[in-house]
Amino acid sequence: MNIISTTLLALAMSTDAFAAAIGKGATLKSPKLSEALRTGLIFGVIEATTPLIGWAIGRGAAQYIAAWDHWIAFTLLVILGIHMIYTGLKDTESVEEKPNHHTFIVLAITAFATSIDAMAVGVGLAFIDVNITVTAAAIGLATFTMVTIGFMLGKVLGIMVGKRAEIFGGVILIGIGSYILYEHLYVLV
Template identity: 70%
Template sequence: MNPVSLIFLALAMSTDAFAAAIGKGSSLHKPRLTEALRTGLIFGVIEAITPVIGWFIGQAATRWVESWDHWIAFTLLVALGLHMIYNGLKHEEAEEEKPGQHSFFILAVTAVATSIDALAVGVGLAFVDVNIWVAAAAIGLATMTMVTLGVMLGRVLGTVVGKRAEIVGGVVLMIVGATILYEHLSA
């Protein structure tokens, strides 16, 4: 995977966490930078761990699917991209009651929920030539940065930007999947 694709992948993986962080930030009264950094760190670490877990799962299956691994990566990334676009487009039926403070447990559960797609991406990355440690670090750093910014921007921007960020992230994932397929088929 080339460095540009890796950067786009890391940014795409962080968009759903960014959307969640905007919601978390909007529920706090004047969130401080320390709360934003704490939230970013929790999300970033979890988002960095999940693709590694997925990669190990994918590595276990590699010997059985080597001839069509690029199609698996493409299909997973496109499916995840479509799912993110769907989530970004669907309308919320009821406004959730937001907590006054964010406990570690609530932040960790939210981070795990937003990193399930990173687990699936990790499975897909097992089938392409990528250093999973570099990819996981890039995803974690991008997520930490985006979540920290999301919390700080949350009170001002609200959930509208968060939904659009998820749509953009879905489109980027689909482009990364198409790039992987193109690079493999043209080689």
């Protein structure tokens, strides 16, 4: 793969993480750059790791991951999205403070759910002549950058949607999960 192909692949792999980061940024009280960088780092590391895992799996069991990757991503994202919507709907009468940051586990689960497609790509890359380390690093760097930017964009959207930001973020995650499932099922038709 040449540098243009690697760059385009890296950007494509970071788009769903970018959308999820917008939702995450929108749900915070006052997102700061340090929190955006932390979120970008968590997403970037996970997004860079999953193609490596997929590549290793691709050497032996590609058909098993490819058959279920879209369902795993869909399920995780919908569960997280429903939880966010539920949180956004409960206690709407009380003025509950928005959190200052998201927990590591919430960010890691969201990052993993949005990186399932990168794992599937890693499986596919196992069958072609590619430097998987360089490709995974490019995917991680693109994701870090896009998530950091998306998180800060979420700050602006959070102000616009006010106390319904959690619902907005949940809808984004469900939309991403549904799109991943649709994209896979549409390809099969």
